[in-house]
Amino acid sequence: MPLADFLADLEALSAEARKAFESAADAPAVEAARVEFLGAKSGRLKAAQKGLGKVEKPEKPAAGKRFNEVKREIEAAFEAAADRVSRSVGGGPASSTFDRTIPGIRPRIGHLHPLTQTMQDLKEILGRLGFTVADGPEIEDERHNFEALNIPADHPARDPLENFYLATVGKRVGGPLLLRSQTSTVQIRVMEQTPPPVRIISLGRVYRPDTADATHYPMFHQIEGLLVDRHVTMADLKSVLRLFASSYFGGDVHIRFRPSFFPFTEPSVEVDMSWNDGWIEMGGAGMVDPHVLEAVGYDPEEVTGFAFGLGVERVCARRHEVTDIREFYKNDVRFLEQF
Ligand code: DAH
DSSP: OOHHHHHHHHHHHHHHHHHHHHHOOSHHHHHHHHHHHHOTTTOHHHHHHHHHTTSOGGGHHHHHHHHHHHHHHHHHHHHHHHHHHHHHHTTOTTOSSOOTTSOOOOOOOOOOOHHHHHHHHHHHHHHHTTOEEOOOOSEEEHHHHTGGGTOOTTOGGGOGGGSOBOOOOSOOTTOSEEEOSOTTHHHHHHHHHSOSOEEEEEEEEEEOOOOOOSSOOSEEEEEEEEEEETTOOHHHHHHHHHHHHHHHHOSOOOEEEEEEEETTEEEEEEEEEEETTEEEEEEEEEEEOHHHHHHTTOOTTTOEEEEEEEEHHHHHHHHHTOSOGGGGGSOOHHHHTTO
16 A cells, blocks of 8 residues: 555544544543544554555555554544543533532431430430449350359259350350340449449340240340449439439339349349339349359448349330330331431
């Protein structure tokens, strides 16, 4: 092929390509032009490169030089076009479809889960009465979940079918591991670490293999309270629970104790609360059993204490008139948005 013909074709291709890129209005048009002219397989520049092979040998260097220049021109035209259309997407002056007066997309702002809100309220109320928050592990050993709490080996609460035991290999100090079935474990953990007086609450998850229904779930939350000092009496327990209940529910709430039994308190009571002309059960409480005080190295002749354990779901459900605690765990935003 004569050099003049090759160069003429090249000039025509360059002009056509630059025009195509300049007039491309949007990203798809730029891409179509890129494929047409710069496509690696069947682009027109590629075809022109094949023509280079047919130029007479002495003229090849001149043809090749011009080919490379044209290639750079077309690539520059492509880059300029790509840059132009990408800038106009953001509402730049070249964009015709973007309406900057349309309101933005409002981000959906969430809030704390009702149970978390309840736990924060409880911490705040009892914090005002001088209780500090203590934490304990959800995976516990038998010593903290049962033994130090005076719950003997043959107690029905220790039945493997009533607990989530973990598969543990060999003998462990503290006994086999399980998911804690009550937050009373934290009483032991705190007293083991701290000499009296203590005044703590602990809130968190507990686990029992119960079938889920309106009032049961295999995981739920408890708030535990413990106060140990000189001269602590049941009157103190009742005062604290009454102040707590009237702060959380509002108004003049009465507290009723019914005799009960828990291995770690003596005497033990079920705690009921008057609410809208009825009594509702809030949980258990009592005076810390001397065996428990001894198990952690306290002297029961020196100090006495009270403890209580209440269901967080229960108080939250009462206050908000939720009739099925399973609602708390479904994560249905239509339910959660109401709190
Ligand atoms: N841990 C008991 C339970 O889960 C509740 C309880 C009863 C806690 C009496 C206490 C207490 O601290 O004194 O059923």
